[in-house]
């Protein structure tokens with residue numbers, strides 16, 4: 001036999017052996033109405049569908065460095081789940097990064113900083129139980145375990161306030177503590193009731209129950225004044241969701257009823273007393289699914305980590321994080337090294353199938369094949385506003401002759417301002433890039449901006465130059 005033939009046969013065998021195993025095709029493929037399409041496996045190009053009925057539970061965790069594609073994956077999940085199963089979603093948005101997307105996807109954005117959530121509302125539970133819930137939330141936030149005296153005092157004040165007032169608030173609790181001379185405990189509680197931070201002390205304006213059936217909802221926590229307030233809001237909302245979940249009873253429905261999304265919610269995802277853990281433990285039988293995403297895997301409590309049915313590892317660089325994930329999921333050195341080399345959207349996926357003999361395997365996905373709704377940008381000026389789709393604007397700017405780095409600068413400006421930019425800023429930048437007034441005017445016309453507004457924009461640019469003249473001269477001299 002021809003030697004080269006044997007060699008190439010050997011080589012071919014090796015090629016097959018060389019790649020890490022992927023789950024059997026029948027575990028990954030599924031009908032488009034049963035599973036959520038994610039992309040294709042790296043080696044056998046098998047389409048991957050997320051079909052939670054085949055998994056031990058519907059919970060998902062996502063880790064990866066900033067920009068690796070966590071939020072994009074969350075958005076893809078929610079968009080498709082809503083199409084397939086009509087799933088609802090509540091995003092507990094720590095940094096306010098989902099607002100634009102949720103609005104564009106037709107969802108509801110609720111800014112918690114503008115609402116009130118009375119911490120003492122019972123929302124269907126017994127007083128005794130609510131007291132325990134409040135104390136446990138404060139445990140997480142105020143480290144009450146180490147201040148057991150204050151813990152008892154707060155509990156005592158809560159009991160008193162519920163028996164003496166019909167609609168008590170946290171302010172009443174603070175007052176009782178003060179009256180009793182429990183100074184330290186009073187101070188702790190007042191962190192949540194002082195002027196401007198009385199978010200938890202007034203009459204509730206939020207109805208969590210109705211939000212659970214409202215399609216896509218973003219609870220934007222980022223304008224709450226402190227990290228502590230954001231955490232208390234997050235914990236409280238989860239407590240309510242848990243109660244509602246338990247009351248709804250076992251679900252026979254075919255799809256996921258509600259996705260609860262926690263993105264970068266480290267304080268509440270890392271504490272075992274938070275109801276994240278309860279939702280992970282009990283969610284399956286109610287068709288409630290949790291999605292936790294974080295840049296730092298060690299922020300996600302190990303109970304969550306070891307209990308989720310699906311884990312996405314996007315690009316990770318830090319050794320410490322990589323070995324933490326590798327040890328808890330248990331994949332090969334090869335996969336670990338690939339993870340460190342991932343591009344945006346590439347993922348290692350670990351799925352734990354419900355089927356008995358199925359091994360849990362971690363396999364590589366080329367790129368999350370996702371979708372985002374059209375991304376609208378706004379250009380504003382004195383009394384005018386133009387809305388344009390991001391790709392469309394970038395195409396127009398490209399046609400105008402901007403190069404990649406100039407496009408990048410403009411994109412960044414939009415991103416910094418949440419998708420909104422003053423027309424005069426754009427004109428200023430285009431001038432800096434060397435465009436003549438006439439070509440800029442032609443561009444503004446193309447955007448649909450009216451003549452009178454174009455005149456206004458240029459006079460603003462001129463005025464700004466006059467006031468900032470000195471700075472400009474310095475910059476241009478360099």
Ligand SMILES: Nc1ncnc2c1ncn2[C@@H]1O[C@H](COP(=O)(O)OP(=O)(O)OP(=O)(O)O)[C@@H](O)[C@H]1O
Nearest residue numbers: 065066067068069070071072295344345367368370
């Ligand atoms: N699979 C993908 N395909 C195409 N583009 C993607 C993909 N994943 C992410 N992107 C793009 O990459 C950028 C960063 O993604 P994303 O915001 O999801 O990162 P992130 O991991 O959430 O980062 P951070 O931790 O900073 O929030 C976005 O502009 C997003 O549209």
Ligand SMILES: [Mg+2]
Nearest residue numbers: 070071097263
């Ligand atoms: Mg993100």
